[in-house]
Amino acid sequence: MENSGGFHYEGEKAWCAGCGDFGILAALEKALLKSGKRPDEVLVVSGIGQAAKMPHYIKTNGFNGLHGRALPPAFGAKAANHKLTVIVASGDGDMYGEGGNHFIHNIRRNIEITAIAHNNQIYGLTKGQASPTSERGMKTKLQPEGVILTPFNPIAVAIALDAPFVARSFSQEVELTAELILEAMSVPGFAFIDVLQPCVSFNKLNTYEWYQKRSYKLGPDHDPADKAKALEKAFEWGERIPLGVIYKNPRPGYVANTIGLDSEPLINKTTALEDVKRLTEKFY
Amino acid sequence: MTETVITLGGKAGQGLITVSDLLLRYLSRSGHFVFAAQDYMSRVRGGHNFMQIRIASDPVFAPLPTSHILVAFDQRTVDEHKDELIIPALVLHDIDDVKASGNATFIGIPIKMFAREAGHPVYGNSVALGAIAAVIGLRLDGLITLLTESFGKKGGDAAQKNVQAATRGYNYVRDAFPFIGVTLPRPGEKPKMLINGSQSIGLGLIAGGLQFISAYPMSPSTGVFNYVTSHAAELGILSEQAEDEIASVNIALGASAAGARAATSTSGGGLDLMAEGISLAGVAEIPIVIANIQRPGPATGLPTRTAQEDLDLALNIGHGEFPRFVFAPGTAEEAYYTAAHAMNLADKYQVPVFVLGDQLLVDSYVTLDKLNLGKVKYKNHLADANKVKTPYKRYQLTPSGVSPRLPYGVPDTRVMFDSHLHEEDGHITENIEICRKMVEKRFRKLAGMIKEPLGPTLYGDKKPQITLVCWGSTYGAAREAVDALNAAGIGAALAHFNRVSPFPAKEAATFLKGKKAVHVVEGNYQGQFARLLARETGFKTGEPILRYDGRPFTARYILDGLKRIYGNGKFRRVSL
Numbered sequence: 001m002e003n004s005g006g007f008h009y010e011g012e013k014a015w016c017a018g019c020g021d022f023g024i025l026a027a028l029e030k031a032l033l034k035s036g037k038r039p040d041e042v043l044v045v046s047g048i049g050q051a052a053k054m055p056h057y058i059k060t061n062g063f064n065g066l067h068g069r070a071l072p073p074a075f076g077a078k079a080a081n082h083k084l085t086v087i088v089a090s091g092d093g094d095m096y097g098e099g100g101n102h103f104i105h106n107i108r109r110n111i112e113i114t115a116i117a118h119n120n121q122i123y124g125l126t127k128g129q130a131s132p133t134s135e136r137g138m139k140t141k142l143q144p145e146g147v148i149l150t151p152f153n154p155i156a157v158a159i160a161l162d163a164p165f166v167a168r169s170f171s172q173e174v175e176l177t178a179e180l181i182l183e184a185m186s187v188p189g190f191a192f193i194d195v196l197q198p199c200v201s202f203n204k205l206n207t208y209e210w211y212q213k214r215s216y217k218l219g220p221d222h223d224p225a226d227k228a229k230a231l232e233k234a235f236e237w238g239e240r241i242p243l244g245v246i247y248k249n250p251r252p253g254y255v256a257n258t259i260g261l262d263s264e265p266l267i268n269k270t271t272a273l274e275d276v277k278r279l280t281e282k283f284y
Numbered sequence: 285m286t287e288t289v290i291t292l293g294g295k296a297g298q299g300l301i302t303v304s305d306l307l308l309r310y311l312s313r314s315g316h317f318v319f320a321a322q323d324y325m326s327r328v329r330g331g332h333n334f335m336q337i338r339i340a341s342d343p344v345f346a347p348l349p350t351s352h353i354l355v356a357f358d359q360r361t362v363d364e365h366k367d368e369l370i371i372p373a374l375v376l377h378d379i380d381d382v383k384a385s386g387n388a389t390f391i392g393i394p395i396k397m398f399a400r401e402a403g404h405p406v407y408g409n410s411v412a413l414g415a416i417a418a419v420i421g422l423r424l425d426g427l428i429t430l431l432t433e434s435f436g437k438k439g440g441d442a443a444q445k446n447v448q449a450a451t452r453g454y455n456y457v458r459d460a461f462p463f464i465g466v467t468l469p470r471p472g473e474k475p476k477m478l479i480n481g482s483q484s485i486g487l488g489l490i491a492g493g494l495q496f497i498s499a500y501p502m503s504p505s506t507g508v509f510n511y512v513t514s515h516a517a518e519l520g521i522l523s524e525q526a527e528d529e530i531a532s533v534n535i536a537l538g539a540s541a542a543g544a545r546a547a548t549s550t551s552g553g554g555l556d557l558m559a560e561g562i563s564l565a566g567v568a569e570i571p572i573v574i575a576n577i578q579r580p581g582p583a584t585g586l587p588t589r590t591a592q593e594d595l596d597l598a599l600n601i602g603h604g605e606f607p608r609f610v611f612a613p614g615t616a617e618e619a620y621y622t623a624a625h626a627m628n629l630a631d632k633y634q635v636p637v638f639v640l641g642d643q644l645l646v647d648s649y650v651t652l653d654k655l656n657l658g659k660v661k662y663k664n665h666l667a668d669a670n671k672v673k674t675p676y677k678r679y680q681l682t683p684s685g686v687s688p689r690l691p692y693g694v695p696d697t698r699v700m701f702d703s704h705l706h707e708e709d710g711h712i713t714e715n716i717e718i719c720r721k722m723v724e725k726r727f728r729k730l731a732g733m734i735k736e737p738l739g740p741t742l743y744g745d746k747k748p749q750i751t752l753v754c755w756g757s758t759y760g761a762a763r764e765a766v767d768a769l770n771a772a773g774i775g776a777a778l779a780h781f782n783r784v785s786p787f788p789a790k791e792a793a794t795f796l797k798g799k800k801a802v803h804v805v806e807g808n809y810q811g812q813f814a815r816l817l818a819r820e821t822g823f824k825t826g827e828p829i830l831r832y833d834g835r836p837f838t839a840r841y842i843l844d845g846l847k848r849i850y851g852n853g854k855f856r857r858v859s860l
């Protein structure tokens with residue numbers, strides 16, 4: 001992995017050798033370097049899981065919160081100081097399972113953050129149970145007869161909720177992932193990237209080869225502004241899996257739409273005693 | 285003490301709130317002490333709701349089981365409240381809707397007819413208000429001024445129509461019942477402030493520097509959220525209705541980590557959902573204030589009623605061990621200071637701080653001369669970026685246990701909040717030594733926390749025969765019971781606990797030393813505070829006086845409890 005200077009963390013990483021998470025980390029570093037942001041201008045937020053160790057492995061500000069709860073504090077931090085560039089990096093279990101409600105509602109909020117789901121279609125940290133995106137039929141210790149639930153389609157859900165930027169990548173495609181993250185960072189709203197990420201230890205079905213064989217990059221013929229086409233692409237899974245920007249619908253986000261968050265960050269606004277006094281007068 | 289008690293009752297949506305709001309405003313402006321408790325059902329229309337207004341010569345903070353005047357918007361109000369009337373009592377009612385019965389004097393007013401004259405049934409509220417005003421000797425011109433001010437904002441002829449209706453009601457009572465009238469206790473010289481607990485907690489949060497509130501609606505906590513939100517835009521506070529309580533606490537924590545002063549409000553069920561987030565605040569050392577407004581549980585319980593059942597929950601919520609503050613103010617005024625203080629303390633110690641209220645506290649209106657805004661001053665405890673050691677360590681080990689806290693975004697500084705056991709710089713670790721040190725560091729904060737104010741308040745006789753102990757809003761009823769006992773020559777005292785964590789064990793032990801006949805009064809079944817007191821001081825209190833039917837304590841309820849414990853004998857002379 002290249003040394004990316006300001007953002008690179010030298011210390012040990014608790015990921016298995018060959019884990020797709022390394023590729024996503026490399027892409028994130030690359031994108032941040034390209035963005036010209038200083039590390040202190042960036043906040044990386046996660047929940048809990050293998051993917052969620054991300055804030056520990058990159059030299060930005062960090063918030064490593066609770067399983068499933070990456071998006072709420074990311075929203076809170078962005079709203080409190082909208083000068084920050086906020087990036088969420090968490091697992092598929094974290095973002096679509098335990099935190100599924102926050103996934104829905106932060107897209108609705110259209111908060112100006114970048115959310116990266118490390119989608120390994122499995123629970124890695126807890127040693128290989130089904131995740132919301134696990135394939136039907138996948139056998140695990142907890143699904144000994146195979147998964148019978150319908151897989152969650154994050155891309156389709158995000159498009160249905162009109163997220164302004166919906167993309168998919170594959171962790172091995174570091175360049176593409178970095179490009180998508182960089183573009184996502186400039187989106188004035190909720191920018192979402194689902195990254196296919198092989199878990200070499202527990203997901204023996206969706207391997208590097210499995211993703212390599214199926215994934216392909218969307219060409220210029222795909223128009224991300226076309227919602228119907230985008231939805232069609234969202235359901236393309238199995239034999240062929242599209243990578244790249246699938247849907248785009250840029251529009252003002254939460255910060256832009258919230259009166260009072262226009263210029264000065266919230267953290268710099270204080271209520272004077274005079275204002276409190278004025279409020280007490282209303283009680284007479 | 286002298287007083288006049290008015291109970292207004294009717295169906296939800298019948299205009300009860302409008303009438304009582306205006307009446308309360310008039311009385312507080314005239315300098316009267318009032319206390320008004322709301323009793324309402326969990327429904328938007330129908331049912332039976334009532335508001336009891338005590339107009340007293342001295343401040344009072346609890347409802348009564350009795351009243352002098354009943355304003356009945358329907359027959360059910362008469363049926364439900366006729367037995368609590370102190371004869372000679374008056375019942376004001378619409379001439380068509382209510383049948384006279386019993387010993388009270390019934391004053392039938394053609395409310396609907398006068399409203400129709402004014403142009404719409406909605407003006408019936410003002411007819412009733414005018415009639416009440418006449419009965420309790422308020423001035424018509426003052427009432428007209430108030431109505432003009434209140435309805436003038438609506439534009440059109442609303443003000444004029446309401447004035448017309450009120451005047452009709454007023455004059456009708458004057459003319460048809462010339463000999464009827466009640467004399468109110470003498471008011472004070474100056475107008476008083478009229479505030480409820482939701483407003484005072486909200487105002488306290490604001491005075492304590494609140495910048496961000498995220499919450500999810502839940503009775504009876506929504507009033508706090510509403511109040512803050514109603515002033516958010518003008519003050520530059522951000523208010524967010526979260527998707528659920530798990531989100532509301534985690535959103536607030538993210539905002540707090542970024543450097544904003546953050547709070548959330550909820551009630552028991554919502555607090556349950558926040559448990560893991562509160563634990564996160566504990567280990568990641570993120571300031572947050574949680575206003576938990578209690579209602580009876582378990583589960584949905586009685587959504588619009590009152591209880592003190594969440595003490596154990598607030599003391600213990602969140603897995604693992606971490607220090608916290610838990611406060612339980614006794615009155616709306618105290619709730620203001622407590623909430624403001626809570627904001628400062630969360631920031632100072634980087635711990636979760638709970639403000640426990642309940643339906644009685646937040647929905648009841650009280651009057652006070654003024655709030656002492658200088659009493660709790662906003663203080664910022666964020667570290668000075670130029671003075672912290674470099675490289676910056678979010679969880680630097682310090683003698684006080686409090687590490688310098690920087691917001692995100694300080695040049696050349698990396699701020700890392702972490703939910704694991706972590707190194708001083710926030711990096712995840714399992715190192716045996718640092719694990720132990722971090723736990724100890726967090727608990728070192730307690731030495732400072734225990735010295736903070738809002739310890740117990742003591743009231744009444746210095747050498748009492750009977751001692752009551754309470755926490756939270758039970759203060760009002762307990763104080764009244766103590767007053768009544770003392771007036772009857774039975775020495776009585778009260779200890780009220782606002783801060784319940786860290787528990788002021790020393791003060792409690794000193795106060796309790798040598799006292800016999802000590803009874804905890806609290807709104808739950810298990811005697812949660814009594815058990816806490818025993819745990820913290822080793823002091824075993826006598827039989828507690830408990831209430832767990834969703835209704836607020838009254839002084840009489842407490843007296844009945846004492847009679848049950850000791851027999852009627854010496855309590856015969858106590859008038860309540």
Ligand SMILES: Cc1ncc(C[n+]2csc(CCOP(=O)(O)OP(=O)(O)O)c2C)c(N)n1
Pocket residue numbers: 048049050051052067090091092093094095118120122123124125126131
């Ligand atoms: C409230 C809660 N429930 C369960 C867990 C245990 N847990 C930790 S990570 C995880 C799932 C991880 O899966 P995913 O989010 O896909 O991340 P991955 O490890 O695959 O990167 C679970 C169930 C937890 N930490 N907290």
Ligand code: SF4
Pocket residue numbers: 014015016018019020021050051120124125198199200201202
């Ligand atoms: S368990 Fe799977 S997801 Fe976790 S580090 Fe190993 S390979 Fe990666």
Ligand SMILES: [Mg+2]
Pocket residue numbers: 049091092093118119120121122123124131
């Ligand atoms: Mg996973």
